[in-house]
Each structure stands twice: as C-alpha cells, then as structure tokens.
Amino acid sequence: NEDVPKQKFDYQSDVTRLRKIVINSLYSHRDVFLRELISNANDALEKLRLTSLTDKQVLSGAEHLNISIKAIPDKDGFGQLVITDTGIGMTPEELTKNLGTLAKSGTSEFLAKAENSDATGTGNLIGAFGLGFYSSFLVADHVRVASIAAKSEKNPNPQQYMFSSSADESSFEIYPDPRGNVLGRGTEITLFLKPDALEYLSTEKLEELIHKHSSFASTFPIYLLTQKSIEVPDEDAEKTETEAPIPSPSPESDETDEDEAIVEETIEEVKKEEEPKTKTVAVDEWVQLNKQPPIWMRDPKTVTDEEYELFYQVTFKDNTKPLAWYHFSGDSGSGVSFRAIIYVPSFVPESYWQAGIQGDAKDVRLMVKRVFITNDLGEDALPKWASWVKAVVDAEDLPLNVSRETLQSTKFLKQLKTIITKRLAQILGRVQEEEPEKFKEISAVYNNVFKLGAVEDSKSREKLAALARFSTNQRNSTSLDEYLENRKQGQKHIFYLADMGKDTAVLAKSVFIEKLHARGYEVLLLNDPLDEIFVQNIKKWKAVPFQDVAKAGLKFGDESPEEEKAELESFAEQFKPLLTWLKKEAGELVRDVIISNRLVLSSCAIVADAHGYTANVEKLMSSNTSQKKGFIYEYTKKLKYLEINPRSPLMEGLLRRVEQLPTEEEGRDLDAEDELHEVASVLIDGALVRSGFEVPDSNAFFTRVDRILRRSLGVSETAPTDTRVKPAPPVDPELPSEEELVEEEVPFPMPPQQPEQVKWEVEEIDDDDNLIADVKVETARHDEL
Numbered sequence: 001n002e003d004v005p006k007q008k009f010d011y012q013s014d015v016t017r018l019r020k021i022v023i024n025s026l027y028s029h030r031d032v033f034l035r036e037l038i039s040n041a042n043d044a045l046e047k048l049r050l051t052s053l054t055d056k057q058v059l060s061g062a063e064h065l066n067i068s069i070k071a072i073p074d075k076d077g078f079g080q081l082v083i084t085d086t087g088i089g090m091t092p093e094e095l096t097k098n099l100g101t102l103a104k105s106g107t108s109e110f111l112a113k114a115e116n117s118d119a120t121g122t123g124n125l126i127g128a129f130g131l132g133f134y135s136s137f138l139v140a141d142h143v144r145v146a147s148i149a150a151k152s153e154k155n156p157n158p159q160q161y162m163f164s165s166s167a168d169e170s171s172f173e174i175y176p177d178p179r180g181n182v183l184g185r186g187t188e189i190t191l192f193l194k195p196d197a198l199e200y201l202s203t204e205k206l207e208e209l210i211h212k213h214s215s216f217a218s219t220f221p222i223y224l225l226t227q228k229s230i231e232v233p234d235e236d237a238e239k240t241e242t243e244a245p246i247p248s249p250s251p252e253s254d255e256t257d258e259d260e261a262i263v264e265e266t267i268e269e270v271k272k273e274e275e276p277k278t279k280t281v282a283v284d285e286w287v288q289l290n291k292q293p294p295i296w297m298r299d300p301k302t303v304t305d306e307e308y309e310l311f312y313q314v315t316f317k318d319n320t321k322p323l324a325w326y327h328f329s330g331d332s333g334s335g336v337s338f339r340a341i342i343y344v345p346s347f348v349p350e351s352y353w354q355a356g357i358q359g360d361a362k363d364v365r366l367m368v369k370r371v372f373i374t375n376d377l378g379e380d381a382l383p384k385w386a387s388w389v390k391a392v393v394d395a396e397d398l399p400l401n402v403s404r405e406t407l408q409s410t411k412f413l414k415q416l417k418t419i420i421t422k423r424l425a426q427i428l429g430r431v432q433e434e435e436p437e438k439f440k441e442i443s444a445v446y447n448n449v450f451k452l453g454a455v456e457d458s459k460s461r462e463k464l465a466a467l468a469r470f471s472t473n474q475r476n477s478t479s480l481d482e483y484l485e486n487r488k489q490g491q492k493h494i495f496y497l498a499d500m501g502k503d504t505a506v507l508a509k510s511v512f513i514e515k516l517h518a519r520g521y522e523v524l525l526l527n528d529p530l531d532e533i534f535v536q537n538i539k540k541w542k543a544v545p546f547q548d549v550a551k552a553g554l555k556f557g558d559e560s561p562e563e564e565k566a567e568l569e570s571f572a573e574q575f576k577p578l579l580t581w582l583k584k585e586a587g588e589l590v591r592d593v594i595i596s597n598r599l600v601l602s603s604c605a606i607v608a609d610a611h612g613y614t615a616n617v618e619k620l621m622s623s624n625t626s627q628k629k630g631f632i633y634e635y636t637k638k639l640k641y642l643e644i645n646p647r648s649p650l651m652e653g654l655l656r657r658v659e660q661l662p663t664e665e666e667g668r669d670l671d672a673e674d675e676l677h678e679v680a681s682v683l684i685d686g687a688l689v690r691s692g693f694e695v696p697d698s699n700a701f702f703t704r705v706d707r708i709l710r711r712s713l714g715v716s717e718t719a720p721t722d723t724r725v726k727p728a729p730p731v732d733p734e735l736p737s738e739e740e741l742v743e744e745e746v747p748f749p750m751p752p753q754q755p756e757q758v759k760w761e762v763e764e765i766d767d768d769d770n771l772i773a774d775v776k777v778e779t780a781r782h783d784e785l
C-alpha cells in the first residue's frame, strides 16, 4: 500500500469551508450522509444506464447495476461502512475534480449563510443546498473512495484509483488502488466511522435509515449485507461463513421473485444435506431493501401520503413537503401510455421571477420503462407559469434509445406539455373547491403564478384566472366569481383600482373609490405590477368587463341619467369662473377641468381619460425607458382631467375668491393674484399626488407648501433659513484600514416556518372533472388529449 505513488491535492477553499460547516454544526443531522451517498450512487447508475443506450461497452466490467452497503466491524470495536455502486465510476481526474471542488451554483451564498447561522438554521439550509459527498465527514474521520470508470472508446482501459482524505485535513490524496481493478466498474466508498458514529455499523439502524429516506431514491436494487442464523451440519460450518455474492438481477427483470428464490434455494440445499448433528452459524445474506416497484408504478390506493412526500423529498432534493400532488396514468393520444406524479412544491424559487418569460422546466424527470432519460425537456417544454412543477413521467412505449435531441422533436413531448399543464390546473382547481384552507396555503405561494398563467396561457386562462385572489375595499381575499356574487343591481363592471407597490390599506382610502366605497360597491385593489397586465389581458370575467376606477367614465349602473345630467350642468354653470380659471392655471397638464361625480370627501382629483394612462400604467410605462420617449406616450400622458368636488367647502371658497378678482386691468390686486396662483398650483400638484401621479417638480411643490405653512403659522415668509454646514475634511490619499471598515455584525434573519403540509388524496377524475371511484388504476386513470 505504501509503495504506491500518491499525489497530494489541496481542496478548493469552498470545500474546506463546507467541510468545516459539516463537521462543526451538523451533528444532529448526520443521518443525511447515507441518503446523500445512495443518491450519488443512483445518479452514477442512471448515467451508466443512459450511456449504455448508445454505447454498450460501458456495461462491461460488472454484470449488474446495483448499490450495495456493507458494515465491517473491526476487532477494536471500531469499524467501516462501505457503499458500493456499479455505476459510471470516475477516472482519477474526475475523482480530483468532483470530490476536490464545489461546482454548485449559489455555493458562496450558501456558505456565507451557513457560517452565520446556528446549527438548526444550518440544518434547514442544507436541505435546500445538498451536501452531497461531503456529508461523509459527518460520520467518518477518514474516507476512501475507490473508483473505476466505465469502459468507453475514449477510455478503453480504465484503471481503479483511490481518493483518500481525513476529516481534519485540507488536502486529499489520489493514487492507483493497490488492490488493482477489483471493482470491475463503479465506485466504492469506505467510511472509517468516528468513535461516536459506530451506531451506523448496526444493520438494523442502516435498514431503518434506508427505508425511511432512500427506499424511493433508486430504481436500482439496494442491497444490505446482513447476517442470519441457520442450522448447518457441523462439518459444513466453515464453508457457510464466507460472504455470499450479491444476487443482483437485472433491474428490468422481475427482480423481486428472483431474489427471494435465490435466498430460499440456498437454505433448501442446506436443509437437504442436513445431518442429525447440526450447529447454528451466522451466514451473510444480501437483502434487497427496495423491493417495492417504484412508487409511480404502484396503485395510488396503496401509496401513503408519507410515501409520496418522502419520494418527493428524495427525488427533488427538497426538504420541505409538497403542498399537493396528483398521481395518474394515461395515454398521450399518439399511443404512448405513461404514468406520472405531479407535485406542487411548497415554494417557488426566487430565480423563477427573475428569469425570463421562457419556462425552463428542470424538474420533470422523464423516464422510459423505468429508465431515467432526462430532466431537461428544453426551454419551452412548459409554459412559464407551470415551469416550477416537479414531476416524474414514465412512458411505456417510447423507443428506449431516444436521445435528448430526438426526444425534443417527438410528438409525445408536446403532448406531455399539454398533459402536465392541464392536470396541474385541474389539481389546483380541485383543491380550491374541496379544501379551502389548503388552497389558502397554495394561494399564498402561487397567486401571482395564476395571474401570470392566465395572461400567458390562453388554454388554461379560465381555470387559472378563477384561482387568482384579490384584495378589495371590503375583504382581504376574493376570487372573481365571488366578486360577481357581490355585484349590485345594475352594476355592469368589475371595478378595480391599480397602483403598484401601494399597500391595499392605502388604496382602500384612495380618492378614486371614495364614492364607490361610501355607496357599498366592492372594488378590487391591485398593487402588483402583474395585476394591471392581468386585467388588461383578461378584459372580462363571465362577460362582465373590468373598469379602472381611476379613469373617466365611471358608471355605478343605477344612475338616472336625466337627473344626473341636470345636476352636473347646474354645478358647471355655478362653478364656471373657477373651472375656467383653473384650466388656465393647469395649462398643459390636463385636457380640461370638470365637475366630478366620483368625489365625496376629497376636493379634487386627476382622472385619466378612457384612452389615457392611469398613474399605475404611467409608472409601468416609465419603467420601460424605450417607450417613454415616443410621441404617443407624451400625447397619451396628457389625456387627463382635473375633477373638482362642487360640494367641497375648499372649492366653494376658492370659487368666491376667484369671483372677487377684479377683471379690469386698473383694479388688479397683484398680491392676491400671486397668492391664488400659489393655491392653484398646490391644489393641482396635491391632486396629482392624491391620484397617484408624480408631481412634475416636487421641489417647487414643497417650497410652495412651505410658504403656505409659514403663512398659516404667522412666520415670516421671507426670513432665510440658516444654511451653514460644516465643510468636509480635506482629501485623504490613504485607503481606510481594515479596522476602520469593520462594521457591526447583523445576524442572519432566519426563514419563516414552513407552511403546514397539504394532504392530497389521489382520486380518479375524467376530463369533465367528474370523480370516478374504485376503478383500477391501469384502466381508469386516463389522460387523453
């Protein structure tokens, strides 16, 4: 062993940091190591199986595809745990690169968070990050990885190499395995267990862990070496103590029965040769732990909620529980039958909203006859709204050697897109109807996704818009259907007010809805940028059009036109001098000044023309700088009215003052004119602000407000403010030292508690959403396009 030339490598610094976190703060999570190693073994086997579809020679070296786990206690009470797979294996270069560096996205962000949080916090973080191979150091103070890559054209003569590292070293060694190519193909990980981790030598403990966390992790058999006592003839005792071979059947065959046959046969033979004189000996036996067929192949009635959850967590490496799921089988219409489980995760990753409009679905695991093919269905495999979905789909009839490229052009993939989006909308609709409390949790996460989907996906528009929830002036959450149930007689519109970024409590007090609110009408209060886009795309719900209440032309639906007209005309006549004067004062800012029919409390407001921009749309447009410059934008921006409330004492007072202004040139009172000029200016700017618009020059506005305040306080309007300040010190040519730059540490804010799980029973529904009970899954769960 010592003669072999060993090459020493330093770990990449991120790996050193990660190993430190693992070793220092994750004691209570150390069970995860086994799950992580089994998951890596499974990935390696899947890679091998996929490669073998196009290059058969990779299969040489080891006959079967499996994972085996063996505990080896030693005489001093310590011991090793060995996890072996016959997967794709690693070349010495791959050992160095894969195990010595961290190539995950978000690594430094994760490390910084983990280093700043306590053990529990770190535990939560790992679930999202995945420690992978490094979790070995939770239980082992020394790890050895022997690996031999699969034979290929590029590597026709692979050699078995060893990676060796201690938990407390910042370097690792790579060298040819002194035992030679004993593995044939694949990877063997030997954990030299820490003195306080010897519980992992117990087969009961290992069995329990694998059942709990990993029985769904692989479609390949997972074997555990166990010991059982049998009676044997005295002289045969020596023979039976040798280790049994792993009874790996091919995963495509009916493995369960064959396995049992092998074990029983051995016992039978032993029994046949039984002599009267026997003794009890321990024999090694490889027991397959994941004998059940994969979960998606089982009858949904036999799968428990816990099994669905665990399968989700293991398969998609998410330690939170899914909010809902749906398990079904169907026929793609082009003759491909399949089984699938679709999950609604408990969160939408932040990157979802940051990424472009293309739905980059990374978590639809497509299999063909249990063989994993890909989880990359291409960029437009799903509409953006559904691209967060996590699903497994197992197709029966696609050609097995379908490559990713040819796959993308198959009809099946297009149909899969329709199947998944349709089913997803269906699951969500059903939770909404049948489990309102659970739907609340889903809504808290996905409300904007529903709105986005209604805009983007015309096929699912109705279903998704029905799921969207809105705040109103009367309640926190309503669907469009519930809104219509509350519609008043004669009301011909769904009223909404949109102002992105504003709190709904503030919107509820908006000048635009004061009359609607006072009269008891319900108004949707929209404060997300998506909302405006949503209503403009949807336009109507159940034939009732949306009406932006910040626009001219608001109708309640119960007006008597004659009376209203007469009243407005009489006010217009009475306020004519003020309207004319204000129009001159407002200049270019508005098209006209008119008597308002919508104000109750406020004195005035700026209302957009039916074709103009409301404050919200103006904000949306101005965030897009290219649109800002156009002539149409500038023109449309001016399509505004200043509405005044004829019942407001302020307006009445202003009318009187305007009427008192001498019209003749010689009698002009310039001071009074200036003062009124200022009042008008503050009034118009105030109306803009109150209506959500930006004031053209906010400095000038506040200088005027300042002057009016001084006047009302009796302070001199012209007295200057003391504007002296201490000047900055002279230029410093030196950079500040590190001590000078040290800032107070801000503790890392912990994420909120996970929402409670939503249980979902799998039931059969047909395309008209009717429930079909008690029909066998093979025939009943059917998806047709």
Ligand SMILES: Nc1ncnc2c1ncn2[C@@H]1O[C@H](COP(=O)(O)OP(=O)(O)OP(=O)(O)O)[C@@H](O)[C@H]1O
Pocket: 036, 040, 041, 044, 085, 087, 088, 089, 090, 098, 099, 129, 130, 131, 132, 133, 134, 186, 187, 317
């Ligand atoms: N048993 C194995 N057989 C072949 N390659 C392996 C095996 N275990 C690990 N590797 C390689 O080492 C790399 C690093 O493994 P590690 O577990 O640290 O991260 P990961 O598997 O990529 O991520 P995660 O485990 O979080 O999903 C893997 O991507 C894989 O290429």
